[in-house]
Amino acid sequence: MTDDIAPFWRHIARCNDLPSPAGFEPFLIGGRQVGWVGPEVLRALTFRPADFHFDARGVSLARRLRTPHARSRALEAVVTDLVRAGLIPRPREELYDVRADPDGPSLATLDRCAVPAFGIRAEGVHVNGLVRRGDGLFLWVAVRAADKSVEPGKLDHIVAGGIPAGLGPDETLVKEAAEEASIPPALAATARKVARISYVMAWDIPGCARGMRRDTLHVYDLDLPEGFVPRPNDNEVARFELWPIEEVARAVRETDRFKFNVTLVLIDLFLRLGLIPPGRGAERLRAGLDQGG
Structure with a gap:
């Protein structure tokens, strides 16, 4: 096989087409960053001030949501809003864990359809x-x-x-x-x-909000x-x-x-x-x- 890696590198480049999080704001749960949110989803979150708070660090789930269950319920409600607004695809009826660290505890769960919209790491x-x-x-x-x-x-x-x-x-x-x-x-x-393989790529679906795929493959x-x-x-x-x-x-x-x-x-x-x-x-x-x- 040729030493020229360009025919293979193009696949890696395609899956890493977001060199920086410019244009996205950190998304935090319990004071820890779990994802990145783009401007269209950020605007939608402003309509739920009881559940999402904004400050210099980014956007956070409200501190009163202290348990994974309570956080998951709040995320489920906003997913419904985002689907109705056409910002994300319809629910997949499959939940993913939301973690700050790959080996850390699950802080909440989120429907798979919304994981890229919140820039959550998926495995x-x-x-x-x-x-x-x-x-x-x-x-x-x-x-x-x-x-x-x-x-x-x-x-x-x-x-x-x-x-x-x-x-x-x-x-x-x-x-x-x-x-x-x-x-x-x-x-x-x-x-x-x-x-273990990981990559970060732009999530662009026609008609939907721009998001970020942060995937880890075992x-x-x-x-x-x-x-x-x-x-x-x-x-x-x-x-x-x-x-x-x-x-x-x-x-x-x-x-x-x-x-x-x-x-x-x-x-x-x-x-x-x-x-x-x-x-x-x-x-x-x-x-x-x-x-x-």
């Missing part, structure tokens, strides 16, 4: 489904359903999904593996955590038996295909067929496999995979 799991055969290394690739709201029809991992409130990465992996690919829990539990390798064939178990995947790893690398290098953040996880895989040769270019790619902090 997810991505699984490289690997098959080691006599004729080489292969990767199971999912084809996203045509009706997905984000990048329909693009190529994806065999298992990938956001971490819902109350669950951790390992639990989410087992849950998503069963739901998305019919992988038995005992097999899914053999996955090895191999990397990456796993899962060795699958040659005889195992994944089956879609929900409506998110159209089908699965088994690709030689060299073809996966070529597709990432030369095309945009894979979902935007899947490419980052695959670049990490290529680096670990030596498909991208070591050197200053590889070091730059490695550093670029964790720009979200």
Whole structure:
């Protein structure tokens, strides 16, 4: 593979297109920053002065909201306002934890639809489904359903999904593996955590308020038996295909067929496999995979 990293770096650059939070104000809960809010959402929050307070530090949930439950109720109410105003998409009916630190306690929960609007850090799991055969290394690739709201029809991992409130990465992996690919829990539990990837990108949906995606991906390798064939178990995947790893690398290098953040996880895989040769270019790619902090 060529030493030229530009064909891979373009994917990293796409996922890190917000070099500074200029134009966003800090969002705080209990005196600790948990996110960033843009001007359109800020204006909407001024109509709820009992729940949102403004000062030199930014915008904060009211101090009287001392429990995660009370904070979550206040956020749920403003999400309803934002949806009605057309500032965010309709609710996903899936709650995410809101934390000041990745390993800290949950301060509240927020519907997934509003997480970018508040610049809240979201976490997810991505699984490289690997098959080691006599004729080489292969990767199971999912084809996203045509009706997905984000990048329909693009190529994806065999298992990938956001971490819902109350669950951790390992639990989410087992849950998503069963739901998305019919992988038995005992097999899914053999996955090895191999990397963490993060990025910060602008969240721009036509007609909605500008937001900020702050995503952290927990990456796993899962060795699958040659005889195992994944089956879609929900409506998110159209089908699965088994690709030689060299073809996966070529597709990432030369095309945009894979979902935007899947490419980052695959670049990490290529680096670990030596498909991208070591050197200053590889070091730059490695550093670029964790720009979200």
